[in-house]
Amino acid sequence: xxxxxxxxxxxxxxxxxTSSHLHAPxxxxxxxxxxxxxxxxxxxxYYFGGLEEAILQGVKIRSEEAKASLFSxxxxxxxxxxxxxxxxxxxxxxxxxSKSGGESTDSESGLNTISSKTEAQFEPESExxxxxxxxxxxxxxxxxxxxxxLQQLEQDMASDASRCQTLQNQNQSPNNPFQAKRKGDGSKxxxxxxxxxxRRLAQNRxxxxxxxxxxxxxVQQLESSRLKLSQLEQELQRARSQGLLVGGGRTASANxxxxxxxxxxxxxxxxxxxxxxxxxxxxxxxxxVSDNELRVMVENYxxxxxxxxxxxxxxxxxxxxxxxxxxxxxxxERCFLWISGFRPSDLIGMLIQQLEPVAERQILGMxxxxxxxxxxxxxxxxxxxxxxxxxxxxxxxxxxxxGVQQMFLxxxxxxxxxxxxxxxxxxxxxTLHRLCQLLTVRQAARCxxxxxxxxxxxxxxxxxxxxxxxxxxINDETCHQITTNMPIVHQSSQNHFSSF
Amino acid sequence: xxxxxxxRWGYRWCVGSSxxxxxxxxxxxxMASESAVVVFSRSGxxxxxxVKRLLCGMGVNARVYELDRHPFGKDMExxxxxxxxxxxxxxxxxxxxxxxxxxxxxxxSVLASHINGSLVPLLKQAGALWL
Numbered sequence: 287x288x289x290x291x292x293x294x295x296x297x298x299x300x301x302x303x304t305s306s307h308l309h310a311p312x313x314x315x316x317x318x319x320x321x322x323x324x325x326x327x328x329x330x331x332y333y334f335g336g337l338e339e340a341i342l343q344g345v346k347i348r349s350e351e352a353k354a355s356l357f358s359x360x361x362x363x364x365x366x367x368x369x370x371x372x373x374x375x376x377x378x379x380x381x382x383x384s385k386s387g388g389e390s391t392d393s394e395s396g397l398n399t400i401s402s403k404t405e406a407q408f409e410p411e412s413e414x415x416x417x418x419x420x421x422x423x424x425x426x427x428x429x430x431x432x433x434x435x436l437q438q439l440e441q442d443m444a445s446d447a448s449r450c451q452t453l454q455n456q457n458q459s460p461n462n463p464f465q466a467k468r469k470g471d472g473s474k475x476x477x478x479x480x481x482x483x484x485r486r487l488a489q490n491r492x493x494x495x496x497x498x499x500x501x502x503x504x505v506q507q508l509e510s511s512r513l514k515l516s517q518l519e520q521e522l523q524r525a526r527s528q529g530l531l532v533g534g535g536r537t538a539s540a541n542x543x544x545x546x547x548x549x550x551x552x553x554x555x556x557x558x559x560x561x562x563x564x565x566x567x568x569x570x571x572x573x574x575v576s577d578n579e580l581r582v583m584v585e586n587y588x589x590x591x592x593x594x595x596x597x598x599x600x601x602x603x604x605x606x607x608x609x610x611x612x613x614x615x616x617x618x619e620r621c622f623l624w625i626s627g628f629r630p631s632d633l634i635g636m637l638i639q640q641l642e643p644v645a646e647r648q649i650l651g652m653x654x655x656x657x658x659x660x661x662x663x664x665x666x667x668x669x670x671x672x673x674x675x676x677x678x679x680x681x682x683x684x685x686x687x688x689g690v691q692q693m694f695l696x697x698x699x700x701x702x703x704x705x706x707x708x709x710x711x712x713x714x715x716x717t718l719h720r721l722c723q724l725l726t727v728r729q730a731a732r733c734x735x736x737x738x739x740x741x742x743x744x745x746x747x748x749x750x751x752x753x754x755x756x757x758x759x760i761n762d763e764t765c766h767q768i769t770t771n772m773p774i775v776h777q778s779s780q781n782h783f784s785s786f
Numbered sequence: 787x788x789x790x791x792x793x794r795w796g797y798r799w800c801v802g803s804s805x806x807x808x809x810x811x812x813x814x815x816x817m818a819s820e821s822a823v824v825v826f827s828r829s830g831x832x833x834x835x836x837v838k839r840l841l842c843g844m845g846v847n848a849r850v851y852e853l854d855r856h857p858f859g860k861d862m863e864x865x866x867x868x869x870x871x872x873x874x875x876x877x878x879x880x881x882x883x884x885x886x887x888x889x890x891x892x893x894x895s896v897l898a899s900h901i902n903g904s905l906v907p908l909l910k911q912a913g914a915l916w917l
Contacts, residue, residue, distance in 0.1 A: 654903065655901070658905075661840060662900055664839065665836045669832045709833070709894060712897060713897055
């Protein structure tokens with residue numbers, strides 16, 4: 287048992303005895319530690335297999351360490367190099383060692399004549415976890431073997447664990463011939479120790495070390511991105527469980543403030559109620575309900591809109607950026623936001639086209655409304671620009687000096703954002719009320735339906751976009767197909783987008 | 787000491803012993819009636835900038851008083867805040883717009899009246915807009 291403890295005893299029992307040859311991976315160690323009986327050129331493939339194994343395990347290996355342990359003959363260092371290995375890996379070589387120990391004496395003579403070339407053939411299969419010592423290389427076949435193994439490693443990266451398992455199982459059989467080979471070739475190595483050889487050995491060692499480091503970095507990158515992925519999935523799960531992913535395609539991050547989260551939920555409820563209002567209006571219009579009943583419904587719908595503006599005002603007080611950046615809307619809506627909501631003049635422009643039986647007086651009134659909303663929007667936009675410029679000026683002013691005071695000043699300026707959101711929502715509210723004043727009840731009802739339908743399609747566009755097949759990114763034809771398959775959405779959104 | 791303002795304001799303003807507020811209000815009233823359209827603003831304020839741009843965009847030549855640069859600005863600002871009895875918990879009452887000597891209000895009132903279609907007739911009546 288003691289003799290077959292490869293990890294521990296390989297180096298210490300470096301006495302030139304036949305039993306030491308049984309510890310195949312450490313035969314090399316013996317070779318180096320005792321220059322007279324060098325097994326330098328032995329079992330190169332063997333060790334490369336071990337290299338791959340080590341890389342797959344993601345264990346930290348340094349060839350310098352390896353060399354140091356080799357030359358210093360400390361078995362403990364070797365063991366410490368594979369700290370993440372489960373015990374079974376350490377047992378396996380022992381078993382392999384024990385088997386080979388029994389057989390090597392028998393097959394020793396037979397395998398003595400095996401050339402290093404044949405060794406190369408065995409390499410891809412022989413991955414002994416213990417043979418990591420790149421210093422013990424067959425320089426003739428080294429480069430070729432290395433390239434082979436690198437390619438193989440690239441392909442097999444995905445199945446690390448299973449591969450290690452299979453490697454472990456394969457360890458047992460190939461052990462014997464290699465140990466025997468190494469033992470058998472011991473006599474040859476003595477002739478090949480010249481300066482050229484040493485230089486090539488060193489180069490090979492360097493190359494092996496570099497490739498090992500690269501592989502290690504790659505594996506670590508893979509592992510970290512795997513961790514990140516699982517973290518993201520957990521966050522998503524948490525967000526879903528908190529009911530923040532309500533409605534069509536609106537995404538929520540785990541970093542929502544309480545005010546923002548509350549507003550998102552309220553907005554979700556508002557959307558559901560919006561659907562109910564729309565359904566009621568649609569049914570009433572089709573059923574040709576009396577004007578008075580329709581008026582009541584339209585007024586309810588107006589109040590419904592007033593509600594959301596008030597909710598937005600409260601939310602802006604607690605989390606102004608959440609409201610301003612439109613994080614409570616879908617991506618497509620968010621793209622075309624003007625100060626946290628729709629642009630009234632564009633809404634009017636869209637609605638003018640939708641009024642079928644319309645009097646000239648009403649058209650005039652709508653055009654006037656559009657003009658006054660445009661002027662108001664322009665004023666608010668310019669006010670916001672001035673806010674941005676003065677904010678920039680304040681922050682820049684503090685770049686040279688200690689910016690605490692400037693930051694304080696900037697904070698007070700930022701507090702104006704809430705006022706702008708308030709005024710923009712006020713503008714929208716006034717626009718909707720004015721609309722109801724200008725139009726007949728039936729026209730107003732239809733307008734509300736159009737507005738609701740438009741936003742519903744924008745939300746649908748968002749979710750469609752999010753779930754579109756990724757091949758469309760590469761294939762232009764597929765992309766065109768997708769767009770032509772959604773003519774309704776495309777047209778309706780075009781109406782609005784053109785005015786932007 | 788009590789102080790009353792009547793006439794075009796149509797209400798009474800009673801103040802305590804403080805002498806600054808009547809001065810402030812008095813000044814406000816006086817300055818508001820000197821021009822067709824008067825805007826009380828602050829130089830760095832972006833909302834004031836928005837109001838000014840709105841009026842300019844409509845072609846109105848408004849008289850603007852930057853209260854932060856006015857010697858009695860503070861008093862006037864306080865008087866204006868009391869006048870508005872701000873429902874909005876804004877830090878400042880400014881900007882405040884007077885048309886034809888009459889108080890229109892803060893920016894939300896101005897915008898509301900503009901959308902209503904009542905702003906333009908008001909401006910025409912005061913002589914600030916032609917045609």
